[in-house]
Amino acid sequence: DVKVTQSSRYLVKRTGEKVFLECVQDMDHENMFWYRQDPGLGLRLIYFSYDVKMKEKGDIPEGYSVSREKKERFSLILESASTNQTSMYLCASSSRGPREPQHFGDGTRLSIL
Protein backbone atom coordinates (compact mmCIF):
# COMPACT_ATOMS: atom_id res chain seq x y z
CA ASP A 1 0.00 0.00 0.00
CA VAL A 2 1.04 3.55 -0.68
CA LYS A 3 2.11 5.40 2.41
CA VAL A 4 2.09 9.18 2.61
CA THR A 5 3.38 10.39 5.95
CA GLN A 6 3.02 13.89 7.31
CA SER A 7 5.42 14.70 10.11
CA SER A 8 2.91 16.17 12.58
CA ARG A 9 -0.80 15.60 13.20
CA TYR A 10 -1.15 18.77 15.27
CA LEU A 11 1.03 21.86 15.37
CA VAL A 12 0.72 25.14 17.24
CA LYS A 13 2.88 28.09 16.23
CA ARG A 14 3.01 31.83 16.83
CA THR A 15 2.43 34.67 14.40
CA GLY A 16 5.60 35.56 12.50
CA GLU A 17 7.30 32.19 12.99
CA LYS A 18 8.72 30.27 10.06
CA VAL A 19 6.88 26.96 9.89
CA PHE A 20 7.88 23.77 8.10
CA LEU A 21 5.43 21.01 7.23
CA GLU A 22 7.03 17.81 5.98
CA CYS A 23 5.60 15.08 3.79
CA VAL A 24 7.20 11.80 2.73
CA GLN A 25 5.87 9.16 0.32
CA ASP A 26 7.23 5.68 -0.17
CA MET A 27 5.98 4.77 -3.66
CA ASP A 28 8.46 6.61 -5.87
CA HIS A 29 5.71 8.95 -7.10
CA GLU A 30 6.68 11.81 -9.37
CA ASN A 31 3.85 14.14 -8.36
CA MET A 32 3.34 15.60 -4.90
CA PHE A 33 0.78 18.14 -3.73
CA TRP A 34 0.02 20.43 -0.82
CA TYR A 35 -3.58 21.44 -0.09
CA ARG A 36 -5.29 23.32 2.65
CA GLN A 37 -8.81 22.47 3.72
CA ASP A 38 -11.17 24.95 5.34
CA PRO A 39 -14.86 24.55 6.20
CA GLY A 40 -17.08 25.55 3.32
CA LEU A 41 -14.14 26.05 0.95
CA GLY A 42 -13.11 22.45 0.35
CA LEU A 43 -9.59 21.53 -0.67
CA ARG A 44 -7.53 24.24 -2.29
CA LEU A 45 -4.23 23.55 -3.99
CA ILE A 46 -1.29 25.52 -2.66
CA TYR A 47 1.63 24.07 -4.65
CA PHE A 48 2.47 20.92 -6.50
CA SER A 49 5.64 19.36 -7.79
CA TYR A 50 6.05 16.96 -10.68
CA ASP A 51 9.74 16.23 -10.20
CA VAL A 52 12.68 16.90 -7.93
CA LYS A 53 13.42 20.63 -7.68
CA MET A 54 10.36 21.41 -9.81
CA LYS A 55 7.33 23.24 -8.47
CA GLU A 56 4.17 24.82 -9.74
CA LYS A 57 1.88 27.30 -8.03
CA GLY A 58 -1.61 26.18 -7.29
CA ASP A 59 -4.63 28.33 -6.58
CA ILE A 60 -3.46 29.93 -3.32
CA PRO A 61 0.36 30.10 -3.16
CA GLU A 62 0.62 33.48 -1.44
CA GLY A 63 2.42 33.27 1.89
CA TYR A 64 3.79 29.80 1.17
CA SER A 65 6.82 28.26 -0.46
CA VAL A 66 7.86 24.65 -1.08
CA SER A 67 10.98 22.57 -1.36
CA ARG A 68 11.56 19.27 -3.10
CA GLU A 69 15.19 18.24 -2.82
CA LYS A 70 14.49 14.51 -2.91
CA LYS A 71 11.83 12.65 -4.82
CA GLU A 72 10.15 11.21 -1.73
CA ARG A 73 9.97 14.42 0.30
CA PHE A 74 7.93 17.58 -0.26
CA SER A 75 8.06 20.38 2.28
CA LEU A 76 5.64 23.26 2.72
CA ILE A 77 7.05 26.42 4.28
CA LEU A 78 5.13 29.26 5.83
CA GLU A 79 7.67 32.07 5.63
CA SER A 80 6.04 34.23 8.31
CA ALA A 81 3.00 32.53 9.78
CA SER A 82 -0.22 34.50 10.12
CA THR A 83 -3.49 33.67 11.86
CA ASN A 84 -5.31 33.27 8.54
CA GLN A 85 -3.06 30.30 7.81
CA THR A 86 -4.68 28.32 10.60
CA SER A 87 -6.06 25.33 8.73
CA MET A 88 -5.87 21.63 7.98
CA TYR A 89 -2.98 20.90 5.60
CA LEU A 90 -3.05 17.80 3.45
CA CYS A 91 -0.23 16.29 1.44
CA ALA A 92 -0.84 13.93 -1.46
CA SER A 93 1.13 12.07 -4.10
CA SER A 94 0.43 10.38 -7.41
CA SER A 95 2.29 8.68 -10.19
CA ARG A 96 2.89 10.78 -13.29
CA GLY A 97 0.52 8.76 -15.46
CA PRO A 98 -2.69 10.77 -15.91
CA ARG A 99 -4.82 7.76 -15.07
CA GLU A 100 -3.25 7.18 -11.68
CA PRO A 101 -5.05 7.90 -8.40
CA GLN A 102 -4.01 10.36 -5.72
CA HIS A 103 -3.02 9.19 -2.23
CA PHE A 104 -3.26 11.32 0.90
CA GLY A 105 -1.53 11.63 4.22
CA ASP A 106 -3.41 11.97 7.52
CA GLY A 107 -3.18 15.76 7.52
CA THR A 108 -1.65 18.35 9.84
CA ARG A 109 -3.94 20.56 11.88
CA LEU A 110 -2.00 23.82 12.16
CA SER A 111 -2.98 26.57 14.57
CA ILE A 112 -1.31 29.97 14.41
CA LEU A 113 -1.75 32.01 17.59
Added chain:
Amino acid sequence: KQEVTQIPAALSVPEGENLVLNCSFTDSAIYNLQWFRQDPGKGLTSLLLIQSSQREQTSGRLNASLDKSSGRSTLYIAASQPGDSATYLCAVRPVDQFYFGTGTSLTVIP
Protein backbone atom coordinates in the same frame (compact mmCIF):
# COMPACT_ATOMS: atom_id res chain seq x y z
CA LYS B 1 -11.35 26.41 -14.80
CA GLN B 2 -12.86 23.13 -13.71
CA GLU B 3 -15.55 23.43 -11.05
CA VAL B 4 -16.82 20.47 -9.06
CA THR B 5 -20.11 20.52 -7.17
CA GLN B 6 -21.50 18.00 -4.71
CA ILE B 7 -25.14 17.94 -3.73
CA PRO B 8 -26.43 17.60 -1.10
CA ALA B 9 -23.95 19.15 1.32
CA ALA B 10 -25.31 16.99 4.11
CA LEU B 11 -27.43 13.87 4.26
CA SER B 12 -28.89 11.89 7.13
CA VAL B 13 -30.38 8.42 6.60
CA PRO B 14 -31.52 5.51 8.77
CA GLU B 15 -29.32 2.43 8.90
CA GLY B 16 -29.97 -0.07 6.12
CA GLU B 17 -31.09 2.46 3.55
CA ASN B 18 -29.56 2.62 0.08
CA LEU B 19 -28.36 6.08 -0.89
CA VAL B 20 -26.85 8.07 -3.74
CA LEU B 21 -24.33 10.90 -3.55
CA ASN B 22 -23.93 13.23 -6.51
CA CYS B 23 -20.94 14.92 -8.09
CA SER B 24 -20.99 17.22 -11.12
CA PHE B 25 -18.16 18.89 -12.99
CA THR B 26 -18.08 21.60 -15.63
CA ASP B 27 -15.39 20.38 -18.04
CA SER B 28 -15.70 16.87 -19.44
CA ALA B 29 -12.04 16.74 -20.52
CA ILE B 30 -10.87 14.57 -17.65
CA TYR B 31 -8.69 11.50 -17.33
CA ASN B 32 -10.40 10.09 -14.27
CA LEU B 33 -12.67 10.75 -11.31
CA GLN B 34 -11.91 9.61 -7.79
CA TRP B 35 -14.20 9.23 -4.79
CA PHE B 36 -12.77 9.68 -1.29
CA ARG B 37 -13.96 9.27 2.25
CA GLN B 38 -12.83 11.60 5.03
CA ASP B 39 -13.39 10.97 8.71
CA PRO B 40 -13.35 13.96 11.08
CA GLY B 41 -9.86 15.37 11.55
CA LYS B 42 -8.31 12.83 9.21
CA GLY B 43 -6.91 12.70 5.70
CA LEU B 44 -8.68 11.37 2.62
CA THR B 45 -9.07 7.67 1.95
CA SER B 46 -9.52 6.63 -1.66
CA LEU B 47 -12.68 4.59 -2.29
CA LEU B 48 -12.99 4.24 -6.04
CA LEU B 49 -11.24 5.46 -9.16
CA ILE B 50 -13.09 5.60 -12.48
CA GLN B 51 -11.15 6.15 -15.68
CA SER B 52 -12.69 8.41 -18.31
CA SER B 53 -13.28 5.40 -20.57
CA GLN B 54 -15.22 3.52 -17.89
CA ARG B 55 -18.87 3.81 -16.93
CA GLU B 56 -18.70 2.39 -13.41
CA GLN B 57 -16.59 0.82 -10.69
CA THR B 58 -17.63 -1.36 -7.78
CA SER B 59 -16.06 -2.14 -4.44
CA GLY B 60 -18.11 -4.08 -1.94
CA ARG B 61 -21.24 -2.08 -1.11
CA LEU B 62 -20.04 0.90 -3.13
CA ASN B 63 -20.73 1.55 -6.78
CA ALA B 64 -19.58 4.65 -8.62
CA SER B 65 -20.80 5.65 -12.06
CA LEU B 66 -19.47 8.20 -14.51
CA ASP B 67 -21.23 10.01 -17.33
CA LYS B 68 -18.42 12.13 -18.71
CA SER B 69 -20.44 13.78 -21.46
CA SER B 70 -22.95 15.19 -19.01
CA GLY B 71 -20.33 15.94 -16.35
CA ARG B 72 -21.86 13.75 -13.65
CA SER B 73 -20.87 10.98 -11.29
CA THR B 74 -22.80 9.18 -8.57
CA LEU B 75 -21.67 7.13 -5.61
CA TYR B 76 -24.19 4.50 -4.60
CA ILE B 77 -23.93 3.03 -1.11
CA ALA B 78 -25.99 -0.09 -0.49
CA ALA B 79 -27.36 -1.11 2.90
CA SER B 80 -25.83 1.82 4.76
CA GLN B 81 -24.23 1.29 8.18
CA PRO B 82 -23.35 3.70 11.01
CA GLY B 83 -19.68 3.14 10.13
CA ASP B 84 -20.34 4.75 6.74
CA SER B 85 -20.82 8.10 8.49
CA ALA B 86 -18.17 10.43 7.08
CA THR B 87 -17.67 13.14 4.49
CA TYR B 88 -17.47 11.92 0.89
CA LEU B 89 -15.55 13.93 -1.68
CA CYS B 90 -15.15 13.54 -5.41
CA ALA B 91 -12.21 14.80 -7.44
CA VAL B 92 -11.59 15.02 -11.18
CA ARG B 93 -8.23 14.99 -12.90
CA PRO B 94 -7.86 16.96 -16.16
CA VAL B 95 -4.05 16.64 -16.43
CA ASP B 96 -1.77 16.78 -13.40
CA GLN B 97 -3.96 18.75 -11.05
CA PHE B 98 -6.98 17.41 -9.21
CA TYR B 99 -10.12 19.45 -8.60
CA PHE B 100 -12.26 18.66 -5.59
CA GLY B 101 -15.86 19.16 -4.62
CA THR B 102 -16.68 20.45 -1.12
CA GLY B 103 -18.08 17.10 -0.10
CA THR B 104 -21.27 15.53 1.23
CA SER B 105 -21.42 14.92 4.97
CA LEU B 106 -23.23 11.62 5.54
CA THR B 107 -24.75 10.53 8.84
CA VAL B 108 -26.20 7.03 9.13
CA ILE B 109 -28.53 6.77 12.13
CA PRO B 110 -28.59 3.42 13.96
